[in-house]
Amino acid sequence: ALQVSNKMESWLRHAKQVLVEHEAREFCKYIDSTPSPYHLCDVTAARLEAAGFIRLFEGDNWADKIKPGTKAFYDRNGSTLVAFAVGDKYTPGGPFKAVGAHTDSPVLKVKPVSTKKAHGYLQVGVECYGGGLWHTWFDRELTVAGRVIVDCGNGRFASKHVHVKRPILRIPNLCIHLQSAEERRTFTVNKESHLCPIMSIQNAAEAMLNDVSSSVEGCDPRHAPLLLRVVAEELGIHAKDIKDLELSLCDTQPAQIWGVGSEFLSSPRLDNQVHCFTSTDALIEHAALSLASDCGVSMIALFDHEEVGSRSAQGAGSPIFRDAIVRINEALTAGADGSSSERFKMALSRSFLLSADVAHAIHPNYASKHEGNHQPILNGGTVLKTNSSTRYATDAISGFFFRELARRSSQPFQEFVVRNDCPCGTTIGPIIAANTGLRTADIGVPSLSMHSIRETIGVHDIANNRIILRTFFREYDALKANFTE
Numbered sequence: 001a002l003q004v005s006n007k008m009e010s011w012l013r014h015a016k017q018v019l020v021e022h023e024a025r026e027f028c029k030y031i032d033s034t035p036s037p038y039h040l041c042d043v044t045a046a047r048l049e050a051a052g053f054i055r056l057f058e059g060d061n062w063a064d065k066i067k068p069g070t071k072a073f074y075d076r077n078g079s080t081l082v083a084f085a086v087g088d089k090y091t092p093g094g095p096f097k098a099v100g101a102h103t104d105s106p107v108l109k110v111k112p113v114s115t116k117k118a119h120g121y122l123q124v125g126v127e128c129y130g131g132g133l134w135h136t137w138f139d140r141e142l143t144v145a146g147r148v149i150v151d152c153g154n155g156r157f158a159s160k161h162v163h164v165k166r167p168i169l170r171i172p173n174l175c176i177h178l179q180s181a182e183e184r185r186t187f188t189v190n191k192e193s194h195l196c197p198i199m200s201i202q203n204a205a206e207a208m209l210n211d212v213s214s215s216v217e218g219c220d221p222r223h224a225p226l227l228l229r230v231v232a233e234e235l236g237i238h239a240k241d242i243k244d245l246e247l248s249l250c251d252t253q254p255a256q257i258w259g260v261g262s263e264f265l266s267s268p269r270l271d272n273q274v275h276c277f278t279s280t281d282a283l284i285e286h287a288a289l290s291l292a293s294d295c296g297v298s299m300i301a302l303f304d305h306e307e308v309g310s311r312s313a314q315g316a317g318s319p320i321f322r323d324a325i326v327r328i329n330e331a332l333t334a335g336a337d338g339s340s341s342e343r344f345k346m347a348l349s350r351s352f353l354l355s356a357d358v359a360h361a362i363h364p365n366y367a368s369k370h371e372g373n374h375q376p377i378l379n380g381g382t383v384l385k386t387n388s389s390t391r392y393a394t395d396a397i398s399g400f401f402f403r404e405l406a407r408r409s410s411q412p413f414q415e416f417v418v419r420n421d422c423p424c425g426t427t428i429g430p431i432i433a434a435n436t437g438l439r440t441a442d443i444g445v446p447s448l449s450m451h452s453i454r455e456t457i458g459v460h461d462i463a464n465n466r467i468i469l470r471t472f473f474r475e476y477d478a479l480k481a482n483f484t485e
Contacts, residue, residue: 019463020459020460020462020463021257021262021459023459023462023463023466024257024265024459024462025257027255027265027274027277027462028254028255028256028257028265028267030043030273030277031255031267031268031269031270031273031274031277032254032255032267034269034273034276035145035163035248035250035268035269036079036145036146036147036161036163036248036250037078037079037080037103037104037304038078038079038146038147038161039145039161039163040079040103040273040276040302041075041078041079041080041081041103041302042078042161044081044083044276044280044302045073045075045081047280047284048071048073048083048280048284051071051284051287051288052071052287053071053072053073053083053085053284053287054070054071054072054073055072055073055074056072056073056074057074058074058076062327062328062331063330063331063334064331065331066086066328066331066332067086067331067332068086068087068088068089068090068332069086069087069088069291070084070085070086071083071084071085071086071287071291072084072085076313076314076320077304077313077314078147078159078161079103079104079304079314080103080301080302080303080304080314080315080320081103081300081301081302082299082300082301082302082320082321082324083280083283083299083300084283084297084298084299084300084324084328085283085286085287085291085294085297085298085299086291086294086297086328086332087291087293087294087295087296087297087298088291088292088293088294089292089293089294089295090294090295090296090297090332091295092329092332092333092343093333093343093346093347093350094295094296094297094332094347094350095295095296095297095347095350095351095352095476095477095480096296096297096299096325096328096347096348096351096352096438097296097297097298097299097351097352097472097473097476097477098298098299098300098301098321098351098352098353098354098438099275099279099282099283099299099300099301099353099354099356099469099472100300100301100302100303100316100321100353100354100355100356100428100429100432101272101275101276101279101300101301101302101303101356101357101428102272102276102302102303102304102305102306102307102316102357102428103272103273103276103302103303103304104129104130104304104305104306104307104308105130105268105269105271105272105273105307105451106128106129106130106131106132106133106307106451107129107130107132107248107249107250108126108127108128108129108132108134108137108195108197108248108249109126109127109128109129109246109247109248109249110124110125110126110127110144110146110223110227110245110246110247110248110249111125111126111127112222113125113222113223114126114222114223114224114227115221115222115223115224116196116224117202118196120201120202120203121198121199121200121201121202122198122199122200122201122202122205122224122226123196123197123198123199124169124196124197124199124224124227125196126195126196126197126249128191128195129248129307129308130307130308130451131307131451132451132452132453133449133451133452133453134189134191134195135187135189136449136452136453136454137171137195137249137453138171138172138173139170139171139172139173140170140171140251140252140253140453141167141169141170141251141252141253142167142168142169142170142171142197142249142250142251142252143163143164143165143166143167143168143169143249143250143252144162144164144168144169144227144231144247144248144249144250145161145162145163145164145247145248145250146161146162146245146246146247146248147159147160147161147162147245147246147247148160148161148162148231148235148242148244148245148246148247149242149243149244149245150235150237150241150242150243151240151241151242151243152241157243160235162231162234162235162247163234164230164231164234165252166252167252168199168230169197169198169199169249170197170198171194171195171196171197171198172198197249199224199226199227200226205224205226208226209225209226209229216228216229216239216240217240218240219239219240219242220242220243220244223245225239228242231245231247250268251268251453251454253454254267255267255268257459262459263378263379263458263459263460264378264456264457264458264459265456265457265458265459265462266454266455266456267454267455268453268454268455269455270358270445270447270455270456270457271357271358271447271450271451271455272306272356272357272358274358274445274457274462274465275356275357275358275444275445275465276302277462278356278445278462278465278466278469279300279302279356279469280300280302281466281470282300282466282467282469282470282472282473283298283299283300283469283473285466285470286298286470286473286474290473290474294473294474294477295477296350296476296477297328297332298473299324301316301320301321301324303315303316303320303321303428306357306427306428310428310431316428316431316432317431317435319435321432321435321436322435322436325344325347325348325351325436326344329343329344329347330344348436348437348438349437350480351438351439352398352401352438352439352440352441352472352476352480353393353429353432353433353436353438353439353440353441354402354440354441354443354469354472355392355393355427355428355429355432355440355441355442355443356443356444356465356469357427357428357429357442357444358444358445358446358447358450358455358457359376359383359385359414359416359443359444359445359446359447360376360416360446360447360450361376361377361378361380361446361447361448362375362376362377363448369419369422370419371417371418371419371420373415373417374415374416374417376414376415376416376446377414377446377458378446378447378448378456378457378458378461379458379459379460379461380412380414380446380458380461381406381411381412381413381414381461381464382406382411382413382414382443382444382445382446382461382464382465382468383413383414383415383416383443383444383445383446384399384402384403384413384414384415384416384441384442384443385416385417385427385442385443385444386399386415386416386417386442387417387418387424389424390430391418391424391425391426391430392424392426392427392429392430392442393427393429393430393432393433393440393441393442394429394440394441394442395439397439397483397485398439398440398441399441401439401441401476401479401483402441402443404479405468405471405472405475405476405479406468406471408471408475408479409467409468409470409471409475411464411467411468411471412464413468414446427442429441429442443468445457445458445461445462445464445465446458446461
């Protein structure tokens with residue numbers, strides 16, 4: 001019997017490992033296909049539609065489109081996405097159970113006038129977006145992805161998303177022999193002059209354009225014809241039809257699972273596309289398996305512009321999150337006793353937000369940067385983040401709710417508080433909490449190299465986070481009902 005029990009435990013451990021690795025590989029496919037917030041919203045929308053969610057549009061009337069059992073989503077600007085599933089047992093004033101994440105990451109963006117030539121090289125002018133570890137962008141094969149405004153003819157224009165998959169750019173380091181002793185000791189990046197990538201040799205570029213001169217006639221003079229030609233070829237259009245663009249540089253190296261035990265995953269944009277992935281999967285699973293017994297609204301909100309302060313029409317500081325709750329509430333309370341405004345306020349008081357953004361795992365080479373009792377590790381579980389100065393929105397009650405949900409999901413979790421002598425980052429959590437009054441907890445998958453061009457997480461933490469988020473959607477109603485404030 002003992003041998004049978006040991007074999008069963010071994011088989012279960014193996015099966016769990018297989019599932020964890022499968023989910024990590026699926027995430028790798030996801031993040032390889034989402035090089036910009038626009039692509040992320042496209043891919044996420046496709047996954048939601050495949051799961052039976054319907055697409056809504058902000059300019060439409062939602063009154064007759066939302067009822068108990070509805071699964072829907074909409075986007076703003078193509079870079080922010082909100083999705084929700086209404087429980088079959090929803091009653092007016094029921095709670096909203098929301099997970100917030102963000103779609104953007106620190107990147108280099110192509111400037112509005114990007115044509116640049118220097119000492120025989122053709123370069124592309126770029127602007128820093130967010131607080132990147134810019135030295136990690138050197139000596140990597142780079143490309144571009146983003147949004148292009150296209151002339152479709154007959155006075156019609158359209159926004160198209162593009163991802164050039166082959167490497168076309170590189171930011172070379174200065175060789176050590178041309179650096180002074182001081183420069184070798186302190187590698188300092190001048191963001192204006194040192195980050196400009198090389199695209200081609202100028203003479204070679206001109207020769208290429210002479211061979212295909214007709215394809216670049218009438219191009220926008222703000223950008224190098226060669227760059228516009230590459231983008232146009234990817235879209236299957238003429239370069240002259242590109243009227244404007246919003247392109248980011250991105251790494252061409254795909255996401256990679258590594259480590260002797262395949263326990264780590266490195267990729268660009270883990271901050272914060274990992275939580276876009278886990279929250280979407282959790283919502284899809286909940287809608288498929290638990291909606292029949294749900295008396296609230298389960299929601300995810302994936303915002304653009306977190307890395308630059310969230311103050312935009314599609315950022316977490318905009319009205320989009322509050323507007324979503326207002327409109328869903330109004331559609332669901334039509335004909336109910338009491339005003340929809342009153343029901344809205346009741347719903348807010350019962351609702352909860354998990355602000356999901358990657359957390360700081362302890363670095364073995366810089367362990368002194370972490371407070372002694374708060375040292376999250378990779379594959380140690382989702383991290384609960386607390387800051388008494390409200391850089392994170394967690395308080396005693398919201399922290400308890402998260403810890404209890406983690407326990408109910410049988411998943412490990414960790415705690416993080418920044419040292420008193422270190423600055424503390426912030427998230428969308430305090431912003432949404434201030435705008436809506438929602439009780440909020442800040443959580444996240446632990447990571448290394450945050451804001452590097454390639455960050456690292458633990459493969460087990462992906463499944464851990466998804467399971468906790470799904471438990472949140474499923475168990476919050478009962479937990480809230482049995483809690484006295």
